[in-house]
Amino acid sequence: MFCQRCDKPxxxxxxxxxxxxxxxxxxxxxxxxxxxxxxTPQQTAPYETGR
Known part of the structure; x- marks a missing residue:
């Protein structure tokens, strides 16, 4: 069983x-x-590598 908010067991x-x-x-x-x-933090925007 895992927490639906923090994903910890x-x-x-x-x-x-x-x-x-x-x-x-x-x-x-x-x-x-x-x-x-x-x-848990979630990525909401694309991550740019600066290429």
């Missing part, structure tokens, strides 16, 4: 399940850390 006592209801669909259940964590 979790044990059963460290995890919290949250129901995420979809506006037009069935929705889903996500697993996150009980203690608030920081999301």
């Amino acid at each position: 979790l044990k059963a006592d460290e995890a919290e399940k949250i129901d995420h209801h979809g506006a037009t669909g069935a929705g889903s259940t996500i697993t996150v850390c009980r203690i608030p964590c920081r999301p």
